[in-house]
Structure formats: structure tokens, C-alpha cells
Amino acid sequence: MDLISIATEFGTKEACFDFLEKKRWPEGVRCLFVDDKGVACGSDKITKIVTKEGKRKNGRTIPSRRLYQCKTCGYQFTPTTGTLFNDTHLPIQKWFFAVALMTNAKKGLSAKQMQRDLKVSYQTAWYLCHRIREALQGGSSLFTGTVEMDEAYIGGKYDERRARAKYDKAPVVGVLQRGTKEKASQVQAMHVQHVDKSSVQSIINERVSFDANIYTDEGGVYRHLAKTHRHEIVVHSKDEYVRGEVHTNSIEGFWSLVKRQIIGQHHWVSVKHLQAYLNERVHAFNNRTAEDMFGLVITALVCGIPLPYAVLTANLEVVSGENLADDPRA
Numbered sequence: 001m002d003l004i005s006i007a008t009e010f011g012t013k014e015a016c017f018d019f020l021e022k023k024r025w026p027e028g029v030r031c032l033f034v035d036d037k038g039v040a041c042g043s044d045k046i047t048k049i050v051t052k053e054g055k056r057k058n059g060r061t062i063p064s065r066r067l068y069q070c071k072t073c074g075y076q077f078t079p080t081t082g083t084l085f086n087d088t089h090l091p092i093q094k095w096f097f098a099v100a101l102m103t104n105a106k107k108g109l110s111a112k113q114m115q116r117d118l119k120v121s122y123q124t125a126w127y128l129c130h131r132i133r134e135a136l137q138g139g140s141s142l143f144t145g146t147v148e149m150d151e152a153y154i155g156g157k158y159d160e161r162r163a164r165a166k167y168d169k170a171p172v173v174g175v176l177q178r179g180t181k182e183k184a185s186q187v188q189a190m191h192v193q194h195v196d197k198s199s200v201q202s203i204i205n206e207r208v209s210f211d212a213n214i215y216t217d218e219g220g221v222y223r224h225l226a227k228t229h230r231h232e233i234v235v236h237s238k239d240e241y242v243r244g245e246v247h248t249n250s251i252e253g254f255w256s257l258v259k260r261q262i263i264g265q266h267h268w269v270s271v272k273h274l275q276a277y278l279n280e281r282v283h284a285f286n287n288r289t290a291e292d293m294f295g296l297v298i299t300a301l302v303c304g305i306p307l308p309y310a311v312l313t314a315n316l317e318v319v320s321g322e323n324l325a326d327d328p329r330a
Helices: 004-009 011-023 092-104 111-118 122-135 198-208 220-227 251-267 274-286 294-302 309-314
Strands: 046-050 065-069 146-156 170-177 186-191 211-216 232-234
Touching: 004 092, 004 198, 011 092, 011 294, 092 111, 092 122, 111 122, 111 170, 122 220, 122 274, 122 294, 146 198, 146 251, 170 198, 170 274, 186 251, 186 274, 198 211, 198 220, 220 232, 251 274
Parallel strands: 146 211, 211 232
Antiparallel strands: 046 065, 146 170, 170 186
């Protein structure tokens, strides 16, 4: 959805909350209360309360609020309670603009650009972008048919003048299910500690059906796949890149999209948050034919659980080097 449409359809807080309400409760508002034993109320006997805008004694404005109160248990909640919008101090309209900006950016959007477009602080923009990425988790369905598998290493070129190891890059592994006439190709990408037989087999067990055809390069970590799947390789070391239908060009094309986003937009990303950037690119790739990408992301935000800032920034480990460190200067 373009920005003009967002401004027209969601120019007011009420319009945004109406949209969130429909996305979260398509069959009517339900109570969100859950007791200590994990038992949910779920009552549909809800009263809507809209408070008026007021002012404090110090002159600060108290914005109007939309509240729901359950007639059964008395619990009060809002359309954003328990979601990734939870406890936000940012106007809901700016959330909608942020989603539109991120979904419309073909190669992603940097936090600095978000800061300029929304006229917020850098910390707010950075946190906002990561809360949106948190909602874009990949699917868990098993891949079938023809599957390509390949690894990549995210990081800058080695420079002896820099204080880091020669092979200090972050390894990522991807699997791609080739498309058919009915469905476009789908991909999943994971950041791993090491690319070895164990990690490759774990990914295959969790994400690839036993009857799939797997195509890889000649890497030694893939040789054992022939014991469990129909496995064929292309020998890149001998300048072989395509042999009939056997190739890894599709998954390598996806890696080029990931690297273009990191190099062209963010410049620096941290190992800790690398999976979040992969999730963003996977979501964009898998839903590239969707008619309403904006609606998909809003629904994901409504379904996602809160992401406190303290959790997001806890134990942030930055790996130095070109294109591999995402701190609040990115």
C-alpha cells in the first residue's frame, strides 16, 4: 500500500484502531484476560470505553484512549494489549507509515531513513524497525519437491589493518523450494554458529521433507545427504553451474538480495540481530506476489508478542568489520 493511500485511509487514530480491531478480532472483540493457571476468559460481553482528551496540571496533554472492559471479569484492555504495539508511545498512525515504508522498500529501509521520514529520534526508529522485524517470523512447513540448499558468509572483506580474524564472518544457511505453476518459490534462512554436518542435518530434519530432491554445491558438509534424500551436486570448482535442472542459482540469487540490503541500506549489522534481518528478507521474498503486503505485516504485528527494549538490547555483541555490526549508529 502506498503512502498516499495510508494517509487517506488511516489518517486518524480511530481509523487505525478500527483496522487493528478487525484484524485481531474478525468475529468480534474477545476478553484477553488469562489467569495465573493459564485459563483465558475469552468472553464476548465487552463494553467499549472512549476517554476524552484532557490536560494535566503541568499543562501536558492526555490523549484520548480506546479501552475495552469485560463484563464477565472486569478486565480492561486496548486493541494493542499483548501485541508488538504494546506500551508504545509512538502515535499509531506513525506505526502504519513505518510498515508502509518498510514493505515498499525493495532493498529494505535503514533506521536512519526511518528517523528522517517519521521525524523521530534514532533510538525510536531503530526500536520501531526491530519490532516490525520481530513479527516477520518464517513459516515452519516442510519443503517438498525440488529444494536448493546453500550457505553464505555475511561480513566484510579481510583487511590486515583491521583487528579481526581473517575468517571472522557470520555463517548463514538457506533452503529454497522451487516454485510451481500453483505457487511461487519459497525460502527459509537461518544464522548458525558453524556450517558443519550437524547443523546442516538439523536444518534438513526440521525444514525439508524426506521425499524432496536436494541440490547443493560440492561442499563436504552436504555429502551425507545422499543417505537420506535424493541428492545431486553442481561442481563449482570445475566451472559447472547448471546441469539440466541441477543448480543452486535460485538460492544464490536470494543471498544476493540479502547482501544488497545489508551493504546498500544498513552497512553494518550485528550478529545478534542478523536473524531478524534474514526474517525480513525471507518474508518479503515469500510474499512477493501478495496483493496486500501491508495487511499481512499489520496482522503479524497484532499476533506477535511484546518485545521490550531491554530484551532487544540485552547482551549485544558486535563483530567489527565492514557490513557486520548493527548498533545505534547504523
